[in-house]
Amino acid sequence: MTIKDVAAKCGVSVSTVSRVLNNHPDVSKAVREKVMAAVEELHYIPNNSARDLVKSQTSTIGVVVRGVGNPFFASIITAVESEAEKHGYSIILNHIKSGEDELTAGAEMARSKRLKGLILMGGCYDYSPEQVASLDVPFVCCTFTNTFGNLGKDSFSSVSVNDRDVAKCAVDHLIANGHKKIAIILDSICDRSISELRYKGYLEALKSSGINPDYDLVEEIQFFDMRSAYEGTLRLIDRGADFTALFVIADSLALAAMKALSDRGRRVPEDCSVISIDGIDMSLYSIPTLTTLIQPTEDMGRDAVRTLVSVIEEGGKHVHLRYDTTLREGGTVAPPKKN
């Protein structure tokens, strides 16, 4: 199907069809309607390749996502796509594995796809100026920021929660319900990333309530996936760790931890309370509903795009936006049993 077929169908010239498709004003309404009807009937789709080749960059934003299966990112990506469309940008998604480098992936994509900017999801918290030097487009860290690195604040944008404060809130909620023996499931206590930050919030909550941290209640699972969280929780139980509540650093991991508790005959919340962070859809449908601190994913996705577009189009300044979370009281937290 080519533009010639459309022209033949309407009995007009190819250049007339072209003028209609490019919204030139010098075409009568009657001709315009006839051409558009033929375009529709013939399912003709204009070929934009030539135009794209001429432009040095298409209006495309790249999104590098670490972990295709992480359900937390799904609603953010939806918000990013919808906001990008409003601003006339298309989105190219690139999923990378947990071991891959999002900066290299982003830089390669920015050049080969001639991107206007990048949104990074699930990246590192410790970039150096040398590492980002190869990125020749503006970028926004989405759901994280450069806590452990030494990038200038004016060289990138970020939209995120304060991981340390949110973790403290979660553990404070357990303490307010009477818990003192609180275990934690996390990747690692010192990964210079989200897991380390949330561990610090956990320690801070314990400390501010006069509870001595007990490393026997810390389970480092190394990998951010449900299987690792499930197996880590089994290990925690099976080595006889003494806890009445569990703080799991992400919802999807918390659902796997609840399964492990169930498989060892522990009821939630009667025998063990569980709290987490994120607010993924699935956590609404666990039995009981997961008590969690909900991140405003729609706002974060929308603002990541708005920030990037402002930098791209208006030379706007880079900004660092922090969001509050909302406690959703599900059914997984209750006071500890009295012995």
Add this chain to the structure above:
Amino acid sequence: MTIKDVAAKCGVSVSTVSRVLNNHPDVSKAVREKVMAAVEELHYIPNNSARDLVKSQTSTIGVVVRGVGNPFFASIITAVESEAEKHGYSIILNHIKSGEDELTAGAEMARSKRLKGLILMGGCYDYSPEQVASLDVPFVCCTFTNTFGNLGKDSFSSVSVNDRDVAKCAVDHLIANGHKKIAIILDSICDRSISELRYKGYLEALKSSGINPDYDLVEEIQFFDMRSAYEGTLRLIDRGADFTALFVIADSLALAAMKALSDRGRRVPEDCSVISIDGIDMSLYSIPTLTTLIQPTEDMGRDAVRTLVSVIEEGGKHVHLRYDTTLREGGTVAPPKKN
């Protein structure tokens, strides 16, 4: 960071650096190593844009996915990306909403991104030759095929299960466990798509066991999402439908249905059995573990790419691959209570 910086760092000419980066043979091993060390130290990333502009098509496969949040697609996409990499192709993902047209989205992407081929996930089952005429690259339907349409079999490829047979298997399993009052949660009984096919399998299973279908046990939820499945299950219960087992056409919807059963005080499987199709990760962690028919998502993702690459590179014939599912007996199916 440019190629000049790399050349200056090594004390060689720009053209020497270029020859190293393009793997020309006429460079000594010592120079090659020095240049590569500098490339690494300076985090220099070669600019491929010019080369991309010259080539009429980059070696890229487009993947159009209907529904970013559908966890069933996550493991297929991972397999697609991994297999594409083996064949030297990069992947561009495009998520569309349930109301959008994947053919238009695919055709536009194929042209603007100069794709070599397309993989469609979650598309329609009733394409006509006119509709696909605008696609000027080969395409593979992944997880579905053209059951209701009239495309020539040699004009596209497909990798999928037989939805009707799989649904019959699921319902047969409930019948084998003694159930006769079997309700179904699905989008629609006549959507000319997956939902209609699985409904036909449900009817066939009932019929072959001499059970009269009862439309009062059918709940059409219209939208393929957890909230709709949850609300649909509540409606089914609240209108007094008399059933001892529930067939839900997809895992994610089944998890939401289990939550609704729980919220109405019905235990799974004691008061109601549940079975589904897919085998998403999350269904391993429901309490109890969901009994489901597992689709071989890794095989399907891998074969979608292999098929497409064969058509692109060798002019291979289009093929239609069907896969068997595997019953995973979780804990959600048991014989009905005796009254």
